[in-house]
Every structure is written in C-alpha cells, then in structure tokens.
Amino acid sequence: MKHDRQMALLDRMLELRRRREYRLSDAIFPLPVDAYTSQEIFERELETLFSGSPLVAGHVDGVREPGSYMLNDWPRQPYFVVRGKDGVLRAFLNTCRHRGAPLIVKEKDEPLRALVCPFHGWVYGLDGALQGIPGSSAFPGIDKRDYGLKECSVAESTGLVWVHPTRGESFDPAPDLGAFAEDFAEFHLERFVSYKRVVTEKKANWKLLMQMNLEGYHVAQLHKGTFAPNFRDGFLSHDAEGPHLCVLAAQTNLPDAENVPKKQRKLIDFISLFYVLFPNTIVIVRHDTILIGRFLPLAPDRTLCSQEMLYLPDKFVGESGQKALRNRLLYAQVTLDDEDYKMAERVQANLLNGVNETHMLGLEEGLLTLFQETVSKRLAARDAATADSP
Numbered sequence: 001m002k003h004d005r006q007m008a009l010l011d012r013m014l015e016l017r018r019r020r021e022y023r024l025s026d027a028i029f030p031l032p033v034d035a036y037t038s039q040e041i042f043e044r045e046l047e048t049l050f051s052g053s054p055l056v057a058g059h060v061d062g063v064r065e066p067g068s069y070m071l072n073d074w075p076r077q078p079y080f081v082v083r084g085k086d087g088v089l090r091a092f093l094n095t096c097r098h099r100g101a102p103l104i105v106k107e108k109d110e111p112l113r114a115l116v117c118p119f120h121g122w123v124y125g126l127d128g129a130l131q132g133i134p135g136s137s138a139f140p141g142i143d144k145r146d147y148g149l150k151e152c153s154v155a156e157s158t159g160l161v162w163v164h165p166t167r168g169e170s171f172d173p174a175p176d177l178g179a180f181a182e183d184f185a186e187f188h189l190e191r192f193v194s195y196k197r198v199v200t201e202k203k204a205n206w207k208l209l210m211q212m213n214l215e216g217y218h219v220a221q222l223h224k225g226t227f228a229p230n231f232r233d234g235f236l237s238h239d240a241e242g243p244h245l246c247v248l249a250a251q252t253n254l255p256d257a258e259n260v261p262k263k264q265r266k267l268i269d270f271i272s273l274f275y276v277l278f279p280n281t282i283v284i285v286r287h288d289t290i291l292i293g294r295f296l297p298l299a300p301d302r303t304l305c306s307q308e309m310l311y312l313p314d315k316f317v318g319e320s321g322q323k324a325l326r327n328r329l330l331y332a333q334v335t336l337d338d339e340d341y342k343m344a345e346r347v348q349a350n351l352l353n354g355v356n357e358t359h360m361l362g363l364e365e366g367l368l369t370l371f372q373e374t375v376s377k378r379l380a381a382r383d384a385a386t387a388d389s390p
C-alpha cells in the first residue's frame with residue numbers, strides 16, 4: 001500500500017478514535033435467520049454469487065512452475081488450475097471426458113507431466129487436450145479433439161489466481177479491485193510463499209463464517225483469552241471497491257502512531273488490515289505473513305473452509321524462523337478455528353431451536369449489514385433479470 005494512502009487511512013483512524021465515532025451503519029438491522037438456513041436462498045446464492053462471477057482460487061505460489069497445480073476440491077465446482085509446459089496458466093473441470101472420474105483426487109508435491117485418469121487411463125496434456133486412449137480401437141469413430149477437458153477461465157492478478165466458472169469468459173479482476181489491486185501490488189503479495197494450507201469442513205453457513213471477520217464487537221468477549229488485549233477500545237473502519245472491502249481494525253497502540261514521525265509511520269504497526277474479496281475470500285495482511293481464507297458453500301449449514309498461511313522467506317530464516325511460523329499458524333488456528341468458527345458453528349446449531357427469527361445487528365456490526373445487503377441486492381437483481389427475460 002502506498003505510503004500516502006497508509007497515512008490517509010491512519011489519520012482517519014486517529015480522527016475516528018478522537019471522536020469516538022465507531023458506528024458502521026446508521027440503524028440497527030434485523031437480519032432474518034433464514035439467510036443461514038433456507039435451501040432456496042442457498043441455491044440462489046450459489047447461482048448468483050458463485051456461478052456467475054470470478055472467485056479467488058488461491059495464491060499464485062501454488063502454480064509458479066510448469067506442471068504445478070492447485071485443486072479446488074469443492075463438489076459444486078470441482079476444478080484444478082495448472083501451469084502448462086508453455087508457462088500458461090489454465091483451469092479445467094476435474095472430470096474425465098470418458099466416464100467422468102476425477103482426474104486429480106489429492107494434491108501432491110510433484111509437478112504433473114500429463115494427466116492420466118485413474119479409472120481407465122485416458123491421458124490429457126497440461127493444455128487439456130486428450131492425447132491418448134488405451135485400447136483406442138475400442139472407440140471407433142472418436143475424434144480426440146472433441147474430448148478435451150472442459151476449461152474455465154483463469155486470471156492471475158497481483159499474487160492471486162482467480163477462476164471464472166464460465167468457459168471462455170475472459171476477465172481481469174484488477175479493475176474491479178480498484179485501489180485494492182494497487183495495495184496488493186505494493187505489498188508484493190506475489191513474493192509470499194506458502195507455508196501451509198488447511199481445508200476443513202465447518203458446520204455453519206458460509207456467510208456466518210465470513211461475518212466472523214466483519215465485526216470487532218465480539219473481540220473483547222470471544223477473544224478475551226487471546227488477542228483481545230491488542231484491541232482494547234478497538235473499532236473498525238472500511239473502504240469499499242464495488243462489493244469488495246478493505247477493513248481496518250484499530251489496535252490498542254493506535255494512539256502511539258502520533259509519536260512516530262509521519263515518514264516512518266506504517267499503517268500495519270497500528271492497524272490490523274484485511275480485505276474481503278466478495279463473496280467468499282478474506283486476505284489478512286501482516287508484516288511478514290498473509291492468511292487467505294476461502295469459504296466454499298456445501299449446504300445451508302455446511303461450508304468447506306480453506307485457510308492458507310503464506311510468508312516472506314527472508315523473514316523466517318533457519319530453525320527459529322520455522323518455529324516462529326509454526327507458532328503463527330497455531331495462533332491463527334486457535335483464534336480462528338477454536339474461537340471464531342467454533343462460535344459460528346454453535347450459532348448455526350442453535351438456529352434449529354427457532355428462538356430468534358432475526359439476528360439484531362448493532363451499529364458496530366454495520367459491515368455485516370452491508371455484506372448482507374450486497375448479497376440481497378445481487379439476488380434481487382438476478383431475480384429481476386430472470387423475470388424480464390423472455
């Protein structure tokens with residue numbers, strides 16, 4: 001992030017603290033809980049938010065070298081992204097064109113040279129072309145050119161890989177990200193390397209999980225045993241670029257920023273910074289690590305949660321560096337999995353008792369209101385477009 005922008009954001013946060021102006025919305029908002037339980041809403045969300053727009057597939061570190069690949073093991077849209085021998089990044093649906101077996105079942109460390117279906121051995125090149133059929137004389141009249149892998153569109157931008165589920169849909173995520181794309185470029189997101197990616201299933205709606213990252217109101221209570229002391233009198237502010245958000249969380253030491261000469265001030269010394277890439281990705285930016293969380297809906301009350309920690313290798317050297325990384329990951333797991341996402345699961349389970357028809361969002365939970373409104377507006381726009389079409 002450019003220094004001028006960092007200083008402008010820091011000044012804004014200092015001013016908000018001076019004025020004790022912590023509201024993120026103008027009015028409380030009753031959020032109907034069927035947003036978390038309704039199968040019908042869930043299907044419309046998938047169709048509108050997940051099938052029709054580009055989504056973050058992961059960090060580019062997973063696909064730097066020819067033959068390297070990343071698997072999106074999401075039953076709703078199983079695809080993999082692979083770097084070809086020609087250096088081109090491509091994404092394919094993970095489905096063999098013979099009888100539909102998944103070509104990649106599990107990510108492995110070795111690069112791919114070709115894709116060999118584990119069922120009957122059809123062979124595909126890294127460009128998706130069908131190259132070989134064992135016992136091909138048993139398939140008279142088949143033209144291999146008709147049986148290449150089904151391709152999705154893919155784009156690399158500022159360290160992130162995005163996939164558009166629609167074939168042939170060329171896209172560039174950078175313009176939609178606006179200033180955030182410049183932030184990522186300034187942070188050199190592409191220089192980070194992967195430490196570990198963990199995929200787990202959570203028993204909660206995808207929005208409930210996302211929303212754990214969108215309010216600081218819970219920090220003092222839910223995180224009192226971990227990082228709450230770092231956010232005493234904490235509050236949030238945000239910038240929006242279309243549906244995407246940059247969220248700033250004031251740390252306890254924010255007032256100290258005024259004692260540091262402006263030229264030496266750094267935003268992330270005093271502010272926790274993260275980006276919400278609509279609809280389902282969170283990028284948490286620290287000095288020397290980033291955490292990318294993706295939430296892939298399985299059912300109204302089940303979500304695949306992928307969390308990847310990446311780091312700058314020159315900041316974590318030798319055994320002590322590895323130990324520090326292990327501790328960082330452990331800390332992230334404790335605060336996110338054991339505190340945030342566990343609470344989301346408990347809230348989801350409690351929805352069954354029907355006590356609350358709505359969840360009342362307060363003024364400091366305004367980003368949840370904003371997020372839900374963005375979702376609702378997109379569903380309504382899609383419904384209107386469908387109704388208008390002949």
Ligand code: FES
Pocket residue numbers: 096097098099100101117118119120121122
């Ligand atoms: S399903 Fe892949 S070769 Fe038969």
Ligand SMILES: [Fe+2]
Pocket residue numbers: 212213218219222223340
């Ligand atoms: Fe939290």
